[in-house]
Amino acid sequence: MIDLLPDDDQKALIDNFESVLAAEAPLARLRDGQGDLALLARLAELGWFGLGLPESAGGVGLGLIEEALLFREAGRFLVGPRLFAAVLGAHAAVGAGDPALAAALAGGERGACLLSGDGRHAFDRQPGDSLVRVDEEGIRLLDEAALVRAEPIDGLDPAIALERVELDERGVRRLADRTLALRTKVLVSASLVGLAEAARDRATLYAKERQQFGQPIGAFQAIKHRCADMAVGCESAWTLTALAALCLGSGRHDAAFQAAAARIVAGDAALAAVRGNVQIHGGMGFTDECEAHLLVKRCHFLLQLAGGTRLHQEALLGEPEPVHGR
Amino acid sequence: MDFTFTVEEEAFREEVRTWLRANVPTEKRPKEGQAMRAFDTAWQRRQHESGWGGIAWPVEYGGQGLSLVQQLIWHEEYVRAEAPPPGCMFVALSHAGPTVMLRGNAEQRALHIPRIIRGEAVWCQGFSEPGAGSDLASVRARGVVDGDDLVVTGQKVWTSYADVADYQELLVRTDPDSQRHAGLSWVICDMRAPGITVRPIRTMAGITTFAEVFYDEVRIPLGQVVGGLGEGWSVAMSTLSFERGTAMIPHQVELQRTVEQLIALAGEVTGPDGRRPAAADDEVRSRLARLRAEVAAMRAMTYASISRAQREDAPGPEGAMISLYFGELFQRVHDAAMDILGGESIERQGRAEAWTFRYLDGFKHTIAGGTSEIRRNIIGERVLGLPRGRA
Numbered sequence: 001m002i003d004l005l006p007d008d009d010q011k012a013l014i015d016n017f018e019s020v021l022a023a024e025a026p027l028a029r030l031r032d033g034q035g036d037l038a039l040l041a042r043l044a045e046l047g048w049f050g051l052g053l054p055e056s057a058g059g060v061g062l063g064l065i066e067e068a069l070l071f072r073e074a075g076r077f078l079v080g081p082r083l084f085a086a087v088l089g090a091h092a093a094v095g096a097g098d099p100a101l102a103a104a105l106a107g108g109e110r111g112a113c114l115l116s117g118d119g120r121h122a123f124d125r126q127p128g129d130s131l132v133r134v135d136e137e138g139i140r141l142l143d144e145a146a147l148v149r150a151e152p153i154d155g156l157d158p159a160i161a162l163e164r165v166e167l168d169e170r171g172v173r174r175l176a177d178r179t180l181a182l183r184t185k186v187l188v189s190a191s192l193v194g195l196a197e198a199a200r201d202r203a204t205l206y207a208k209e210r211q212q213f214g215q216p217i218g219a220f221q222a223i224k225h226r227c228a229d230m231a232v233g234c235e236s237a238w239t240l241t242a243l244a245a246l247c248l249g250s251g252r253h254d255a256a257f258q259a260a261a262a263r264i265v266a267g268d269a270a271l272a273a274v275r276g277n278v279q280i281h282g283g284m285g286f287t288d289e290c291e292a293h294l295l296v297k298r299c300h301f302l303l304q305l306a307g308g309t310r311l312h313q314e315a316l317l318g319e320p321e322p323v324h325g326r
Numbered sequence: 327m328d329f330t331f332t333v334e335e336e337a338f339r340e341e342v343r344t345w346l347r348a349n350v351p352t353e354k355r356p357k358e359g360q361a362m363r364a365f366d367t368a369w370q371r372r373q374h375e376s377g378w379g380g381i382a383w384p385v386e387y388g389g390q391g392l393s394l395v396q397q398l399i400w401h402e403e404y405v406r407a408e409a410p411p412p413g414c415m416f417v418a419l420s421h422a423g424p425t426v427m428l429r430g431n432a433e434q435r436a437l438h439i440p441r442i443i444r445g446e447a448v449w450c451q452g453f454s455e456p457g458a459g460s461d462l463a464s465v466r467a468r469g470v471v472d473g474d475d476l477v478v479t480g481q482k483v484w485t486s487y488a489d490v491a492d493y494q495e496l497l498v499r500t501d502p503d504s505q506r507h508a509g510l511s512w513v514i515c516d517m518r519a520p521g522i523t524v525r526p527i528r529t530m531a532g533i534t535t536f537a538e539v540f541y542d543e544v545r546i547p548l549g550q551v552v553g554g555l556g557e558g559w560s561v562a563m564s565t566l567s568f569e570r571g572t573a574m575i576p577h578q579v580e581l582q583r584t585v586e587q588l589i590a591l592a593g594e595v596t597g598p599d600g601r602r603p604a605a606a607d608d609e610v611r612s613r614l615a616r617l618r619a620e621v622a623a624m625r626a627m628t629y630a631s632i633s634r635a636q637r638e639d640a641p642g643p644e645g646a647m648i649s650l651y652f653g654e655l656f657q658r659v660h661d662a663a664m665d666i667l668g669g670e671s672i673e674r675q676g677r678a679e680a681w682t683f684r685y686l687d688g689f690k691h692t693i694a695g696g697t698s699e700i701r702r703n704i705i706g707e708r709v710l711g712l713p714r715g716r717a
Contacts, residue, residue, distance in 0.1 A: 001395075002330075003636070004327060004329070004626065005630070005634065204711075204712065207712060219715045220715065221699070221702070221703065221706075223712075224703065224715075225702040227706055227710055228650075228702040228703075228705035228706040228709075229702070232647045235630070235647050235651075236623035236624070236626070236627055237623070240625075243329060243622075243625075246327060261618065261619035262623075265619050265620060265622070310612060313611065313615030316619060317615050321586050324399075324403070325331055325399070325402070
């Protein structure tokens with residue numbers, strides 16, 4: 001069966017994510033430099049980290065597609081990168097045969113932070129965290145002891161605490177599980193889609209309200225067409241991300257192809273949308289007071305989270321053309 | 327959400343694949359004129375005789391009544407087998423036939439439907455005029471009732487295959503005092519009727535598959551009006567309800583193949599450094615990967631539109647998104663091809679021939695059937711709810 005639209009259960013899930021985040025994650029929260037700790041503690045309580053984990057590891061046992069729906073909404077509300085760390089860390093713990101650690105990470109009892117794929121940066125790190133590092137080949141789950149040095153530095157995204165780190169990974173077991181690397185790609189894509197959709201919606205809303213020359217600026221084709229391009233970007237990026245999630249979830253032969261393609265298309269769509277959103281907001285969009293710049297900065301962060309676009313382009317060129325059918 | 331094919335669907339795919347492998351014509355399809363007509367109608371006849379004619383048509387009209395997923399499978403295998411496009415049969419199979427089925431009377435259906443499905447009748451479309459392009463509702467060609475006839479005078483333009491067509495779906499203003507969408511009628515016009523002049527138009531790609539058509543007091547029996555006088559706009563729009571999210575499938579599958587061919591081409595052509603193949607150049611690689619990803623996105627959008635069509639009866643404005651995406655992506659693919667061909671991009675023969683032809687011909691994809699600008703208006707206004715501009 002081919003169905004890229006959510007069923008009733010999935011719709012209810014989306015509504016739930018949306019209503020909780022709309023109430024608890026206004027973008028104004030990002031100005032206090034708290035790294036979304038309070039919000040993430042709340043989401044852990046709600047069991048969201050364990051959505052796609054098997055029930056044997058204390059999870060809900062849903063699929064990757066449901067997890068992608070979560071990350072799409074999380075992207076829309078700029079939920080911090082510790083969400084990635086908790087979810088991916090828990091999956092890695094399951095893969096490493098440590099269901100107790102998986103449950104602790106998914107329940108939020110044990111903290112985790114994400115490292116960049118090249119191992120040079122840590123994001124929103126807290127004392128006692130497990131460290132999660134994902135690259136093209138697989139995923140590594142590190143203890144705090146592996147951290148040799150950590151130096152706070154100024155970051156592009158004001159809502160994410162950035163550190164330059166040095167690691168000692170001797171004795172660290174690396175899970176050469178490529179599906180976790182692909183899962184990361186799909187979830188980053190989903191977050192990029194959510195971010196693009198937030199930008200599209202903000203730009204469209206502003207274009208309906210803002211009046212110039214005696215009419216809403218959205219009546220002008222120069223503005224309307226830019227919003228339309230955002231809509232097309234979001235549609236292309238989301239449908240492909242959903243397809244990639246389904247392919248990976250069911251172990252189809254073309255999962256790696258679709259995941260890389262989704263990350264490329266979602267990255268391009270998000271960047272175009274967040275930039276367009278600033279432009280459509282005009283002078284206001286250029287100010288710190290307007291939230292448009294937060295989306296731009298988060299977009300650049302997400303674009304580096306699992307390797308830059310060029311890396312995914314090479315990954316995609318390395319895959320065979322998907323055959324139609326099974 | 328789901329993406330799987332059932333055992334039955336896989337068996338169907340095998341059946342389609344086997345038939346196509348044995349039956350796809352091996353000779354080259356002529357690009358224009360009577361030779362093209364003979365080729366296209368023969369191919370339609372062969373499909374029909376083997377039980378593969380009119381895959382989207384209801385069984386009661388001689389079609390196959392396939393499900394949306396079966397239609398998808400058919401198109402995927404069709405392109406894979408390098409089967410020829412429907413060509414001059416397109417308007418009859420995808421526009422005129424379905425419209426006559428939905429809105430025609432028993433007599434009109436009995437006369438026209440079997441001849442289309444058997445590949446005996448070729449149709450063309452007479453909607454656009456010199457003064458009615460993007461603004462189709464400003465049609466001026468007039469039809470005056472005189473006894474049992476409608477007497478048509480005026481001009482149509484961009485009529486594909488007018489030179490080889492038997493019939494035309496013709497939109498004329500039958501109420502001279504009417505404005506815009508009211509007062510139009512959808513008429514079956516016999517292309518051999520006295521008073522019709524077809525003047526082929528040569529495109530920038532150098533072929534003459536479309537034409538302008540002039541009508542000088544052409545007499546069309548009133549029995550050829552479909553859906554009643556003054557109902558033309560609603561009849562023309564009813565064609566759209568037949569289109570159930572499947573129209574872009576052949577384009578998508580074809581473009582996927584084209585991008586794979588482009589990647590292969592980049593491995594053969596010398597790149598910008600004059601030494602290594604183009605495929606070794608970083609910028610070329612980046613572009614190829616992006617195009618490959620975007621074709622995958624178009625495939626996903628196609629699946630999403632099938633998903634929507636399975637739930638809703640009437641197609642929504644989302645269709646404008648995939649058409650827009652396709653047109654611009656097609657052009658980006660061929661822009662890249664021209665750059666990859668480099669010095670060979672100024673040739674119209676050899677290995678450059680197919681690419682340079684499609685590069686030139688592809689300009690139509692952001693114009694025909696609704697320009698990109700009109701599609702962006704539709705998306706802005708009907709998908710996003712932005713206000714219409716002041717006229």
